[in-house]
Amino acid sequence: MAHAVVPAWxxxxxxxxxxxxxxxxxxxxxxxxxGVLTAALVFGLPLVVPVLDFEGQNGMLVCIxxxxxxxxLVGMISPGRTFIEPAVAALLVAIxxxxxxxxxxxxxxxxxxxxLIFAGIGILLTLIGAYIGERIQVGPPPKTAE
Numbered sequence: 001m002a003h004a005v006v007p008a009w010x011x012x013x014x015x016x017x018x019x020x021x022x023x024x025x026x027x028x029x030x031x032x033x034x035g036v037l038t039a040a041l042v043f044g045l046p047l048v049v050p051v052l053d054f055e056g057q058n059g060m061l062v063c064i065x066x067x068x069x070x071x072x073l074v075g076m077i078s079p080g081r082t083f084i085e086p087a088v089a090a091l092l093v094a095i096x097x098x099x100x101x102x103x104x105x106x107x108x109x110x111x112x113x114x115x116l117i118f119a120g121i122g123i124l125l126t127l128i129g130a131y132i133g134e135r136i137q138v139g140p141p142p143k144t145a146e
Contacts, residue, residue: 026074026082030089034070034126038093041066043100056105060118063097064125071126075133083130090126094119 042062046052054062071086078085098119102112 022084022088023078023080023082026078026085027088029078030070030074030082030086031092033074034067034086034089034093037066037070038063038097042097054101056101056108057110057114057118058108059101059104060098060115060122063094063101064118064122067093067122068125068129071129072133075130076137078134078137081134083127083134086130087123087127090123094123 042054042059046054067090070090074082074086074089098115102115
């Protein structure tokens with residue numbers, strides 16, 4: 001009888017249990033990583049380099065790759081399989097960030113719904129970044145025997 005190939009996300013971890021639920025510890029770590037990266041690159045960098053102006057839509061365009069990198073970093077350093085924690089952390093960071101960027105827009109303005117769409121894209125790319133980080137951490141998938 002041939003053995004079925006078990007997908008990587010269904011394989012047990014070292015302790016023999018499948019991952020279920022959300023790790024509060026890694027949610028807090030992901031929130032810290034996303035918050036520090038967003039604060040440093042979107043809000044702090046223009047204070048240090050005055051040529052950069054991340055107000056309004058430019059700030060949202062910078063947030064998307066910043067949140068992707070945050071998800072990638074958390075996915076690479078977290079033990080086990082943590083996909084949802086960086087995405088939830090990005091959602092928690094996106095709420096005040098979007099509010100602050102909407103309030104700061106003067107010249108480069110766009111409607112509120114576009115800010116929400118950009119925030120949703122950033123959260124989605126955070127999830128993709130976390131998945132890529134986990135794949136980097138785990139390594140290539142095992143070869144199937146034919």
